[in-house]
Amino acid sequence: xxxxxxxxxGYKGLLAVQDVSFQINQGEIVSLIGSNGAGKSTIVKTxxxxxxxxxxxxTFEKEPIHTIPPYDVVKKKISMIPEGRQLFGRLSVLDNLxxxxxSLTSNEEIxxxxxxxxxxxxxxxxxxxxxxxxxxxxxxxxxxxARGLMSRPSLLMLDExxxxxxxxxxxDIFRIIQEINCNGVTILLVExxxxxxxxxxxxxxxxxxxxxxxxxxxxxxxxxxxxxxxxLGM
Amino acid sequence: xxxxxLQQIVNGLMIGFMYSLVAIGLTLIWGVMNIVNxxxxxxxxxxxxxxxxxxxxxxxDPLFSIPICFLLLFILGIAIYRFIVSKxxxxxxxxxxxxxxxxxxxxxxxxxxxxxxxxxxxSTTFLQGTWDVGGINISVPKAIASIGSVxxxxxxxxxxxxxxxxxxxxxxxxxxxxxxxxxxNTERINSLSFGIGAALVGVAGAFLSTYYYIYPxxxxxxxxxxxxxxxxxxxxSIEGAFIAGILVGLAQTLGGFYFDxxxxxxxxxxIYLITIWIRPQGLLGW
Ligand SMILES: Nc1ncnc2c1ncn2[C@@H]1O[C@H](COP(=O)(O)OP(=O)(O)OP(=O)(O)O)[C@@H](O)[C@H]1O
Ligand SMILES: [Mg+2]
Numbered sequence: 211x212x213x214x215x216x217x218x219x220g221y222k223g224l225l226a227v228q229d230v231s232f233q234i235n236q237g238e239i240v241s242l243i244g245s246n247g248a249g250k251s252t253i254v255k256t257x258x259x260x261x262x263x264x265x266x267x268x269t270f271e272k273e274p275i276h277t278i279p280p281y282d283v284v285k286k287k288i289s290m291i292p293e294g295r296q297l298f299g300r301l302s303v304l305d306n307l308x309x310x311x312x313s314l315t316s317n318e319e320i321x322x323x324x325x326x327x328x329x330x331x332x333x334x335x336x337x338x339x340x341x342x343x344x345x346x347x348x349x350x351x352x353x354x355x356a357r358g359l360m361s362r363p364s365l366l367m368l369d370e371x372x373x374x375x376x377x378x379x380x381x382d383i384f385r386i387i388q389e390i391n392c393n394g395v396t397i398l399l400v401e402x403x404x405x406x407x408x409x410x411x412x413x414x415x416x417x418x419x420x421x422x423x424x425x426x427x428x429x430x431x432x433x434x435x436x437x438x439x440x441x442l443g444m
Numbered sequence: 445x446x447x448x449x450l451q452q453i454v455n456g457l458m459i460g461f462m463y464s465l466v467a468i469g470l471t472l473i474w475g476v477m478n479i480v481n482x483x484x485x486x487x488x489x490x491x492x493x494x495x496x497x498x499x500x501x502x503x504x505d506p507l508f509s510i511p512i513c514f515l516l517l518f519i520l521g522i523a524i525y526r527f528i529v530s531k532x533x534x535x536x537x538x539x540x541x542x543x544x545x546x547x548x549x550x551x552x553x554x555x556x557x558x559x560x561x562x563x564x565x566x567s568t569t570f571l572q573g574t575w576d577v578g579g580i581n582i583s584v585p586k587a588i589a590s591i592g593s594v595x596x597x598x599x600x601x602x603x604x605x606x607x608x609x610x611x612x613x614x615x616x617x618x619x620x621x622x623x624x625x626x627x628x629n630t631e632r633i634n635s636l637s638f639g640i641g642a643a644l645v646g647v648a649g650a651f652l653s654t655y656y657y658i659y660p661x662x663x664x665x666x667x668x669x670x671x672x673x674x675x676x677x678x679x680x681s682i683e684g685a686f687i688a689g690i691l692v693g694l695a696q697t698l699g700g701f702y703f704d705x706x707x708x709x710x711x712x713x714x715i716y717l718i719t720i721w722i723r724p725q726g727l728l729g730w
Contacts, residue, residue: 258625284627296622298615300730309615312608313627361627 211236211396212257212288212365217266217276219249219256226252228420234365239387239397241407241428243441244417250400253295253417254367257398258290259283270365284313289363293370295354299343303334305368306342306353308323310360319362327356330386348379355386359395366390367398372406384410404441408432416441452701453582453694458583460693461590465597465648466666467673467685469641472600475680476637477619479529482544485667486551487517488643491649492658494553499566499653506566506654510592513646521642525635533634548663564658565583589651596647597686600640604682613637617680619677669709678729688727691715 212234219227222422227249234240238304255261257268259280268276269285298306307327311320328335331352337345342353350369358366368387372380380426384406391397401407411428424436431437470484492515498504521617524547532539557643575582605611616623616633656662673692679682692712699711720726 260621260624279629280624280625281629284625290625292622292625296619296625298618299623301611305611309611309623309626309628310609312612326679357626371573 211271212398213269214253214257215267215269217253217256217263219252219261219263221252222362224439225264226258226420227256227263230417230422231266231401232415232425233424234396234398237391237394238412239391239399239410241399241411241414242417243400243401243404243407243437245402245440247419248417249420250417251330251369252420254290254369254398254400257283257367258288260290284361285363287364288367289358289361289365290367291354291358291369291371293373295350297342297345297350297353297357301342302334302339302351303342303376304338305356307334307338307360310357311362313361320360323360323362327359328357330389331356347374348376351375351379351383352386355383355390359390363395365396365398367400369400370402371399372403377412380406380433404437405432408437447579448701452697454558454582455586456549456694456697457690458586458590459685459696460690461593461597462648463653463666463669463673463690463692464689464729465593465651466645466685467677468597468600468682469644469648470646470670471674471677471680471682471685472613474674475682476613477529477634479533479534479540480544480671481638481641482541482667483524483547483551483663484641484645484670485663486548486555487521487553487645487663488649488652488661489555489658489663490520491517491646492591492656492662493559493649494646494652495650495653496564496566496658497676503621506650507588509653510647510650513650514643517646517649518639518643522635522639524642525638529638530631530634548667552660552663559660561660566653566658583655585654590715592651593648594646600644601682609636669712672713674726676716676719676726678726681726681728681730682686684726684728 214230214232216229216231217227218225218229230253242253244250252261259278263276267274270288270313275283275286298309307324312322314320334348334353334356342350345353355371371383375383380403385399387399388410399407399411408431410427414428414431415422416424423432466488470481473479473481494513494516495506495509498509499506528543528547532543573584575584604614612628613633615626616628616630620630669692673688674685677688695712695715696708700708703711
């Protein structure tokens with residue numbers, strides 16, 4: 211479904227990602243793991259069109275997408291939930307959700323999507339008129355995920371959705387991600403909560419200083435020495 | 445005495461609503477692009493001259509010039525953004541300041557070149573005379589202009605709060621990267637906002653032309669006051685600019701009344717300085 215082929219991406223000439231390749235198949239949950247500064251966010255931003263590779267190519271359903279702007283990437287049904295939620299703080303919950311569906315044109319479709327999202331996150335329906343910056347961290351993350359679903363993506367990319375959440379909320383978020391996946395959405399998950407991420411992932415890629423150093427099935431990586439030592443502290 | 449005071453309050457409100465409308469356009473441009481548009485006052489001047497020439501050549505009453513001023517300034521704003529301002533958006537802040545300052549000087553000098561520095565007035569609109577409301581004199585053109593300004597301001601509020609495009613502008617203002625991820629073409633939002641900001645001040649120009657002197661440098665005074673209004677209300681806040689415009693209008697007339705008319709602008713700027721001293725982000729800023 212998504213194919214990232216030998217991309218290099220940089221900030222002002224400095225390469226943050228070098229010669230990275232990975233694939234995601236329809237229906238999978240794939241994780242990108244790695245420590246701070248490994249280049250995980252840079253990769254999802256590049257797939258989303260916020261950045262463009264200096265080398266390599268990205269195809270989605272066989273079409274190249276690495277040169278198009280982010281507002282056209284959304285129309286291809288790729289949605290990204292950025293690190294740190296990045297909500298529209300002074301707008302209401304409902305307005306945040308409606309902006310999530312900016313790329314949709316049919317009102318009927320928007321209403322239907324809204325109902326689906328409310329079913330997944332009932333609290334958002336109860337509080338739809340509340341300003342989003344008055345939400346707690348966990349509620350904000352739910353809203354960020356819900357907003358990302360409002361464009362009806364077939365590929366959803368989440369950049370560290372568990373960041374700053376307590377253990378209870380972290381497992382809630384992972385459960386929701388699995389549920390979204392069961393509903394037919396393919397998932398690219400960036401995480402530092404390596405254990406939980408690998409447990410729900412079909413496959414994963416380990417990133418170090420801008421390069422893929424390991425890939426494999428979720429449970430395989432959980433057993434690998436590199437992952438156990440570097441990320442699980444075992 | 446209370447009657448005189450009431451008279452000053454009415455005068456203050458009437459000029460205040462004009463300031464609000466001028467400042468709303470400026471704060472919108474700032475909010476979306478973080479650009480100080482020094483040419484804003486000159487857009488007002490162009491609106492005033494448009495109305496003046498439509499009246500002088502075609503006998504068109506300024507009230508009918510409003511949609512023309514709106515459209516003309518909208519197009520001019522978009523063109524100036526696309527062809528000039530957008531080129532320096534990624535450059536240093538100073539380049540942006542210099543560019544809008546340059547446009548300001550260019551426009552006012554162009555007006556001097558074509559129309560001489562003379563002061564002009566539209567003498568015979570069908571808005572003339574004064575109403576006497578319980579001993580208070582209300583100039584008809586000023587009253588109509590201020591009501592028109594309030595209506596225009598309300599239209600903008602509704603546009604921003606209720607329409608998809610308005611919300612996209614607010615979203616871009618709050619978080620450009622998220623807006624892009626939602627599917628919003630933020631570059632288009634930039635030029636649209638610049639166009640709307642210019643169009644609003646164009647409408648203000650048409651209203652103002654019914655009673656104010658029309659001359660190439662008129663933008664200087666209004667532009668400067670608009671900056672104070674925007675800062676007082678909070679950079680980027682439309683509601684803030686609306687309220688601050690009224691406050692500045694009142695401060696100006698009441699200050700002129702209680703102290704001395706020649707101090708009225710000094711009083712306005714003193715209030716501004718005190719406010720940002722206590723609350724640097726302005727009244728409704730964030
Ligand atoms: N805006 C930027 N300008 C310059 N360098 C940047 C910028 N953003 C990221 N980098 C650099 O690029 C590299 C990869 O950053 P990236 O944000 O992709 O890492 P990450 O894996 O997401 O890390 P984290 O887990 O901390 O979010 C880092 O060395 C970082 O310092
Ligand atoms: Mg990151």
